[in-house]
Amino acid sequence: MQTLEIGALSYFCERMSRYTLVSLIALLIHFSACNYDNEEELYPTSSCETVDMSYASDITNILQNYSCLSCHSSVSNEGSVTLEGYDNLKTWVDNGALLKSMKHDGASPMPKNQAKMNQCDIDKIEAWITDGAPNN
Numbered sequence: 816m817q818t819l820e821i822g823a824l825s826y827f828c829e830r831m832s833r834y835t836l837v838s839l840i841a842l843l844i845h846f847s848a849c850n851y852d853n854e855e856e857l858y859p860t861s862s863c864e865t866v867d868m869s870y871a872s873d874i875t876n877i878l879q880n881y882s883c884l885s886c887h888s889s890v891s892n893e894g895s896v897t898l899e900g901y902d903n904l905k906t907w908v909d910n911g912a913l914l915k916s917m918k919h920d921g922a923s924p925m926p927k928n929q930a931k932m933n934q935c936d937i938d939k940i941e942a943w944i945t946d947g948a949p950n951n
């Protein structure tokens with residue numbers, strides 16, 4: 816009876832220490848991954864330049880990268896929305912729909928049927944709008 820108990824106990828301890836080791840390694844990997852994530856979260860602005868955005872280079876490039884301009888050119892004009900050309904774009908800046916659609920907040924979510932835009936790109940367009948959406 817006693818031998819059995821000791822046997823069970825040592826088996827239990829052996830299993831436990833193996834689990835402890837595995838858990839420790841898992842914990843270590845987990846924490847090193849977390850530390851890496853935190854670093855990126857701590858300095859989100861370091862890689863996103865939003866100062867002095869230019870309509871001609873920055874904004875047009877972003878709209879092109881997300882195919883906004885292929886659906887909203889003056890020819891395709893999907894949803895009766897034209898974003899090609901400063902004056903056309905400015906209409907959608909001024910009525911607020913451009914930012915709302917990109918933020919998925921209160922207007923048809925854009926780019927249509929695609930994932931939400933990268934936050935940095937949204938921030939750049941928002942910064943340009945905050946600057947008064949200059950034709951620069």
Ligand code: HEC
Pocket residue numbers: 878881882883884886887893894895896907912913914916917921922923924925926927932
């Ligand atoms: C595949 C075609 C397509 C792409 C790509 C696309 N749109 Fe649209 N967009 C539409 C259609 C169609 C509508 C009309 C509303 C609807 O059907 O959701 C629309 C509507 C809009 C509106 C008006 C929203 C409202 O609620 O009044 C804005 C602003 C807009 N799009 C901006 C953008 C921007 C900015 C991008 C790029 C980030 C983009 N769209 C990409 C097809 C597209």
